[in-house]
Structure formats: structure tokens, C-alpha cells
Amino acid sequence: MKKEHLLLLLIMLISLWKVRAQNNQNINIQFENTPLKEAVLQLEEASSFSFYFDEDWLKGYFVSKAFENESITVVLDGIFENTNINYLVRDEKIILVNNSYIYTNLPENFFNGAAEKKTYKQENIAPIFQEEYTSQTTIQHRKLVTIGKQLPNSANRTYVLSGTFTNSSTGEPLQNLSISTVDRSKYAVTDSNGYFSLRLPYGLNKLETNLLGFEKIRQDVIMYGDGEIKLRLRENTESLEEVVVKSKKDVNVRDAVVGVTSINIESVKTIPLVLGERDLLKVATTMPGIKTAGEGSSGFNVRGGRADQNLILLDDAVLYNPSHFLGFFSAVNPFTTGSMQVYKASIPAEYGGRLSSVFDIETKSGSMEKFKGEGSVGPITANLAIEAPIVKEKASVIAGFRATYSDWILRSLDEEQLKNSEASFYDGIVKYKHNIDNNNTLESTVYFSKDRFSITSDSIFDYQNRLISFKYGHAFNEKNRAEVLFASSQYKYGINYEARANKDFDFGYELNEYQAKFNFNYKFSKQHKFTYGLSSKLYAIDPGNISPIGANSDVTEKSINREKGLESAVYFSDMFEVNDKLLIDIGLRYSFYASLGAATQNVYAEGVPKSENSIIEVKNYDNNEFIKTYGGPEYRISARYLLGNNFSVKGGFNTTIQYLHLLSTNTTMSPTDIWKLSDLNVEPQRASQYSLGFFKNLPDQSIELSVEGYYKKMKDILDYKVGAQLILNETLETELLQGQGKAYGVEFLLKKNEGRFNGYLGYSYSRSFVKLDSQLLQERVNYGNFFPANYDKPHDFTVVANYKLTKRFSFSGNFTYQTGRPITYPVGRFYFAGEEQVLYSDRNQYRIPDYFRLDLGVNIEGNHKRNKLAHSFINISVYNVLGRNNPYSVFFVNEAGQIQAYKTSIFSVPVPTITYNFKF
């Protein structure tokens, strides 16, 4: 009773036998995680029917369901839900078919065209638990659906299909899912409620969906009128084995946003690891346009911007230090992270306050269905994340905790020097989500991270981030939606120096930020979608206080006055669909900043270098008095024009203003850096960027191609005088220089998202320059000409590739090549004031050697036995396989009149790691 019956099936269709359903026979049957084939056979046993099918169709499906006194059709509907199986009941026979819908009679309008079609609402509930790691065909074909009633003299040529998509396992709405006609001429994207609406022509439309990490479906729809459809999608677990660092397919071509990088956590799983840590932010740096100064530096340089110009948001709260242990690990737990969007050019109008980019990291919502967990054990850290429903289908919580056990290891070492060292960190995150009803949602996240380490035996250094965010979403109606957000962030660090001498001290720095934001969405019309809102942030910074430790300490207590600032903005943007081809996103943000008292501010004489000696007046301000205000419009304009179904051109113009600056005497970002607010003497930084990109998809090969170019100008970016003393400096502004910056570049990206061999290849040619010019020779660098910024690395080439050998084994590799970053190099010696001095080249005239690195990894999946407690995989990685000694910094010290050069390198040998991951 197998394949031979397929022929029969065809005959049945042709001869249009009339069906008399056998509904009189009631069935009692129960399945508990039963393979579908088994279930069918049991059903055959329990009833009088014979089944005809190809057993290949039933593979990989399981049924957990009980039926009591139900008709055969109810039972069949039940067990084949969520599958592609359709059935036909004919006398004592039940014929199963895959994918196709069997018409038991001609459409009623086949002959007379006047009959009614019933509105079909497909509503799949998911009782079938499909085995997690089975390979599914990539595209699932669904049953034909007809929408609306066919009216005899319908005048409309098009109808609106609206509906929602939800995750079949958690019931959560699927956002950013794209649904389009197969020819991509009609297109929609779901909103945060999984809702979409799409205007389709009368008659048969072939639709397909696309959302990263979820199955793709092909859905044929016959449009007879306006109607609604509800669809549930299964998570496409196959993507676990793929590198899918990608913009959502087609979104890259279709969106108006230019210069956006989207990274899905799934993609990070198979990229070779450093010391066992899966790192979302590290992966981001493999994408064109996002760079770091070197391994172990915590800042990012996005499109030629300084490291302080990135707004890193974790569930809408600002994460000031996104790294652990001086940048070797990222502070974001990979298991709880859902996705990350990096806006490099078109920054949505709702975000502001940083010049170069927004890293929008979103934590996953916990499963509303069942308790789940994920964990890993690596050489340095252990990580565990759990998801638990609180109120079934309504509320859930996800929590992740990660910690090092390196301290324990250090103590067990024989090496004396290492025994007294300390290096540890941990971070934890909890996110609660509550779908109160269809129109109200509540989300809240609490995050904390802490680092503690000692560089020298008598000092202990620690820093911590603390974030709290609270978001309430409300839908007034189909067209209007609102979000209220409250968030607060804290970043602080301390240095504890105890050498049992008179210099012992305790130093502390603390930054607090409080934000309130109201965001509204209004679908004005099909053509215009408005986003508008206002936000306000209060900053309070305690830039440093030092206190003596112990009675013998000669250190005098000192504390720098608190800085306060209020940064507010109103914004409005319109997503304007001019026609099918042209989409414009016009955004305007007006930001306003006030530096607040209580404070004292120095006024400096013009025409002489700012110093303590050129102060001509000291002004005092009362609490909350405006010291100085800055502000201005920020334009966020981008447009897309379709040049074909899979080809588009996009352009953008963006301006940004930044009122908070990171001060660092180092060429790279370090945790002791100081965030400083704009005030009487420190102007805000401003930037404008023009960008243009071409985006092309080759859907048949699952290949995405893009070329983007940009030109960016920056004003009042901060730099420092040589030897600037930033910590505990009451006249900090005297050490600062503000200059111009310019950056330009071209970024190429080729991605292959699917298939056994997948990955991406990125290359960028980009330059970044700084100009520090002044009437005063001493405040001029390199003759007041543009010179390369510290992070100017023109060539940047990355390949990330995965090859899936079998279901259980996959290999991955990662190769990076970058031009060495610029440094100022000694070029000679001379004698002055009776001493030997070093002559340095022009600033950043030379470069450290080029950087390249190859990493390799292999992923071994646990076996695919069904009834295992947990699914597991092991990742073995070797970082820097070639053992290339990539210098991270080079510096020179005048030691007793002699110049000694030092270089610091990180990971100069291959670093092997093995990590065990599990999921339950």
C-alpha cells in the first residue's frame, strides 16, 4: 500500500469521483510523541480504513495528541496538522498526499462562476513536535487558500490580504518576516505584532515568506476579496548549522535603510571561537565597515568613526562598556541574545546621541510554551541560559548567567607570578515579557556585568555595567501603536591600590544615565507610515574621586565635581512609498542638550593655548541652571529605488550630533577612559554622512551581493595634547583639542546563506582622517593637515566559510586580513637640554605590520537520538592557526637616556579551545 497508489490518486482526480465521507465511525486513540508513520498505522489498526501513502512523507514528524470519540476527519486533521500532508477519504480508503491539495469536486464556479467560496482560515495549532534537528526541505508548500467571496461582478482588480505570523512553538508574533509574491513584485514585512497587509491582484497569487531562522513557506492564495490569514511558522532548526550572518533576505534589497548589518545569534554558533566564547560583537567586526583597533581593545570603529561614537543598546538601554577583560570577550550573553542590528549609515530617527552607529542588541523573549535551557562549558567560562513560561502563552522569562572560573585555575597554578593574579568577570541578564492581551505588551530587562582584575600585584581594577529597561507597548487600533520606554544605565569603575605604603588609594568613577522615551507608529496610509516620538536623557557623571586607604596614606581626598546634562529629542519619520519602485524614509530629529549645574566653569582667554594660566574668569552655576545649551536638527534621509526584482539602489544622507565624549589618552579604548559631557568649553561632535549602495540578490543561488560607498565628515571630534592627564583633572578642557574628521570607503559583501557550503566574504577599502588645526602652533598636529586616524586600516578582507560534511560534522574557517594600523614611529634621536631625546615621525605616519589571522573550527553535533535529555554539540576551535604574531601596539620608553622599544602582542600562538554546548 504504497507508491503504486499514487497512480490511483491521479485517476481519482481526473475522474472526479464523488466523495462520501465516512463520518459515522468514531475513534478513540491516543498518541504520545509517536512517529507519524506509527500513528497512521495505529489509526489503521483502530479503524476500518486502509491508508495509502509514501512513508518518506511521514518521516520526522511526531504526534502527541489524544482523540476521544472523534470522527476520522477530526483525527486526521489533528495528526496531519503542521505537516504537508493532505488526505482524501474515499470509502474505506484514506489516501495521503504530500503538498498537494486534492480537489474532491470542481470549484463551484468552475461552470457557472456564481457560487460562493467559503472563507478559509487556516489556523494551525502545533501539537506535532517535530524532531529538532531533522532536515526539512527548505521550502514548505502549504495548502491552497482562498480569500474572500467571489462576487459575480467584482469591480476591484486588487484586494488586501492581511494577517499575522506567529512562531508555531512559542506562539509569539514574528516580526520582520517578509512576505512577497514569488516574483517579488508585491511585498510586505510584518510588524512587531507579526501583522502584515499586502495588496494582491485578483485571482491566484503565489506567495512566499522569509524570516531568518524560520522555515520558508510557499503559500498559494486565490484572492476573491479582502481577507485575513493566520499562519504559524516553525523555527528552521537547520540554520543552527549554518553561518547565516545576513540581512534578512530581500530586506537588503527592499528596505530603504542603507548601511545596516544584521547579525543573528544563530550565525555565531559555528564561527571559530576564541577561548570558547561565542561573541556577537566579535562577529560584527568581521563585517565590512566595523573594525577594532586590535585584539583586546574594546571599542569599535564604524565607518571611520571614533570608538566613542557607537550607541550600544541592550534592550534599549545603553551599554557603556560592551566588553569583558579589556575587550577579549564581549559582555553580551550569546545564549540570551536574539539579534543585533548595526546601523552604520541610516540611523533611524528614534536613535541619537552618537555619531557613527547604533548597535541595537535585542534579547530573546523566553518561550511561552515550555521550559528550555542552553548552556556551554569552555576553558574560561561557563554559561547557562534558561527560558520559562510564567503564564502559559502570556508571560515568560529568560535568564542568562555567565561567569569565569579563571581565578580558581590561577590559584591552582605553580607559577608564582600568576598565582597572585586575578582576572574574573561575570554577567547576568533577566528579561521578562508579558503579552497582557492582543493590544498590550510589557517587557523588562535587568542586566549586570562586573569585571575584576589585577595588572600589578598591588592594584585591583574593577568595572561594572548595570542596565534596567522597562517597555510597555500598546496598540490603539490597527493603525496606531505606542511604546513607552524607561531605561537607566550605570557604568562605573574603580582602582584600588594597596602597596602597604603611603600612596594607597581608592579611586572611583561613575556614570549614570536615565532615559524616558515615547515612541509612536501611525500607519497613515498605504503610502505613508509615520514614526514619531520624543525622548529625554539625564546624565549624571561623577568623574572621579580619590580617597586614601589606611592611616598612613598621604593621598589627599579629592573629588571632581559632578557633571550633569540633559539630552532631549523630538523626532518624526515618514516611510513614504512613492510608488512600487521608490521608497523614501524621511526622518528628522531635533536634539537639544543642556549642560546643567551645579558647577563651576572656566572661561579661557582667546589666542593662547588653554591652560590653567589662561583662565580669565570662573563662573559658578546653581543646581540645574543651564550652563550652556547646544542643539540642532539631525537629518535621517534614505531612499531605495528598485532596478529590478532583485536589484536596488539606495542612498542616504544622515547627520548626527553627540554630546557625550569618551576621553582616552590611549590610542585604543580602555576601561579607565572617561566619559565627559559637553559643557562651556567642550563642543558637541557633529557628523554628516552620504551613502550610496547597490544591492543584488541571486535567489536561485541564495547569494546576496552588495556594494556600498560612503563619505562622512565630522566636526569637533576630540583629540588630546601630548601627555594629557585626564584623570582627576579639574581643568580637563585644557588638555583637549577638537578637530575635523573625514572618512570615506567602499564596502563589498558577498553572502551565500544556504547550502552545504555557505558563508560570506567581505572587503572594504576605507580611510579615516583627522585634522587638528589651530592658529596656535602648539595646538596643531601634522601642520594642520589631515592625517590618518589611529584606526585607519584601508584594506580589510574577511572570509567566513562553513562546510557541512554530514549532519553531525561541520567545519568552519575564518580568515582576516587588515592593513596595520597607523602609529607614530621614532625616526631618530637628538640631544636637547643635555639629554637624548627621540624624534618621532609625523603623527600616524607609519603603520604596524599588516594583520592577518586564520581560525579553524569543527562542530560536532551530538547524536540524534530522540529521547535524549539534552541536545549537545562540541565545538573545537583553533584561533590564529598560523601563529602569526600580530603586534597590537608598539611603544617607546626613554630608559636612562636610551630609547627602548616595546611591542605588545596578543595571541601570538595558535590558541586551541574546546567548548561543550547543550540545549534542553
Next chain:
Amino acid sequence: MKSKIVGLLIVLSALLLQLGCTEPFEIESQGYESILVVESTITNEMKRQIVKLSRTSPLESNSILFEDNADVNVVTNNGGFFHFSQDFETGLYISDRPFRAQPNVLYRLEISTNDGSLYRSSNVEMLPVVPIGELFADRVIENSENKDGVEVLVNTEDPLGNAKYFRYEFEETYKVVVPHPSPYSVEITDYVPFPESYTVVLTPRTPEEVCYTTEYSTGIIQTSTTTLNQNKVFRYPIKYISKKDPKFRERYSILVRQYVQSVEAFTFNKILKDLGDSESLLSQGQPGYPVGNITSNLNADEKVIGFFEVSSVSSRRIFFNYEDFGFTKPPYFQECEVYTLDYRKNNDPNEREVLRTSILYYGYQVISGSSNGIYKIVEPECSVCTYFSSNVKPDFWED
């Protein structure tokens, strides 16, 4: 298996700790730039003023490259013209006639090098004279820096508030009294190598017992007045002398010269000073090219290091010694062991040979001799002060 994993973990963690591994390396010259270095401070003292010209040398080289055969002049806005000629002994350029800087006059240094390049400084005016205030020595103890001794400190005040930047140079002069003065000069005659024999001829002389050494400061010592309302240099440390410093053993004098600087000169010097001091492991300060006030006439972008300064100078001298601070007498500059050698012992030990080589090749001085062939000898540094110092008593010296 388990122990293997632990082993692996340890290896990996050790690697982690060596992440920030810093190692010294040999600097390779990346492209040597030969740049003119100018160092000159014209003062308000009537003297032959000095201009130092040199060139940067490659990193590998340790020699000072003097800039020879340049034409060096200082011109003023009121028609003054001072020519400088090179002194071939020191390589310095010295004004042909003595002159002093005048207030309210603009001075400019003009250099024409042998290769035809022309350089000039900006116009520089002398800042008002601020006489050096108090100069004094104070006891200092700082355990953390292993400091126990005396610090020479300066207080200066400009009541008019014009002068804010001060640079200091010092000359320290100290008296040296050798512990073992030798009343004889010694000569060895009638030497027969085998079997070894010779005559020690002792000629009486006035022992070189007392000398005076003068040393000049090196490096940049400068400060600025710190607060808005008080233009004061208060207790600025010029020089630290340990209580065990032999310079301190007899009598010590220090002359501190105070130069009133412009802010530009101060900044230039500060940058030079900071560039040599950058010390950091995981991070790095920003080095760069110190911009002075001398530019090339022909190519505005040509680098020239240096600063032409016109500065008013004032000085003050103080004397002190260890007793003023209740210290015990510091040791002499070196260990002075007196050897007693017997000419008659020519075998095991062969003191005869030791006596001869010590005198002849190491310059040992004879403190006493006797007819029976027993000599007391000591190293020359312990006996003859002119060996490393000068027996000319400076004019300023007050005992």
C-alpha cells in the same frame, strides 16, 4: 581524561594571562629624517650668547651630529645685528661680541646652513624679569620612593602676574677632600724584569687634598604658577640629594638659574619631556612631533626642532652640608682601601710585582714609604683630587 582536561584548562588560562604580553624589541630605523635641532636662549646677562645647532641622528647611532659651517645671526627689530661664529672645539656658535637681551625688543634667529637652507625663528620678546625668590634646602623623607635626604626648593613670585612659566637650570659645586692625601709623587726606576727588581723614587710634593667639582643640570626642569590668583612658584623641587650622597660630604653649593619663559617655550619643553616619559603596558600615549618656533624659509612644512628663546634670567646660590640636617657624614665617592705592600716579598705572594703594576698601570698613589721596603698605597681617586676634580677654588666659594 578528567585530569587531561584540567591540564588543558591550565595551559589555556596561562595563555590568557599572557595575552597582554609585552616584549622589548630592537628598533629598526623606519626612515631616518635628518632634521635641524636648534637650542638657544638669549638672556639678559651681558655675555657672549650661545646657539647650539645639531642634527638628528639615526636611531642606531649614538653620536651627536653637529651642524657645522652655518651662518648664524640674531637680528632685532631696532636694527641690532649679532653674528655668531662656530667654536670648533665645542661645535657651539658663539656671538662675536657680548650682548644682552633688552626688554621691548623683538629678537629673531636666522640660520643659513651649509647646504643653502634658510631658517628663521619667530620674533621673540623677552619677558619681564622676575627675580628668583627663595632658594632653600629642606629635609625630605618619602619611603615609597626611597627618598631620604635633602631637596633644594625654590619659591618665586611675580607680583605683577606677567610671568607664569619658569624654567630652571642649576650648577652644583661641591668640595672634595680626599681621605688619603699623598705627600709624594712616585716614580719607578732601575727596572729589571728578570729576576724582577726596581727602585721606588718618592719625591715630596704638596698633596692635592682639596678640590671643587662643578656639575651642570641636564634635562628640562620647568614649572608654571598654578592658581589663578597667585602667581607663585611654591616649594618647587629643583634637586634631590640623598643623605648618603658623597657630594654632601664636605660642603655643597647650588646655583639655580631661573628663566622666565613664554607659554610657547614652556609647552615645547613639556612635550619634549613627556615624550620620553610615556610608560604604559596595555596602552599607549600619543607621541608626536614637538612644534617649536623655528621654520624653514623655503619649505614651510620642513621640520625643525627647537626653540629660540629670549629670556630674563636671575640666579641664586646657597651653601649647605650634611651637618645642617643632622646627618651622619656621607661616605666618600668610593671605597678607599689602603694596601700595605712589602717590596721584599717577591714570591707567593709576589707583592713586589703587585706594587709595581699598581703604581705604573693603575696610578696608585703612595701614602707612605719606608726604607725597609714597606709601602702604603691607595687608588688615585682616594688620594689626588685633581684626578677627577679641579683644585681651583671657585670665586664664589664660601667656606
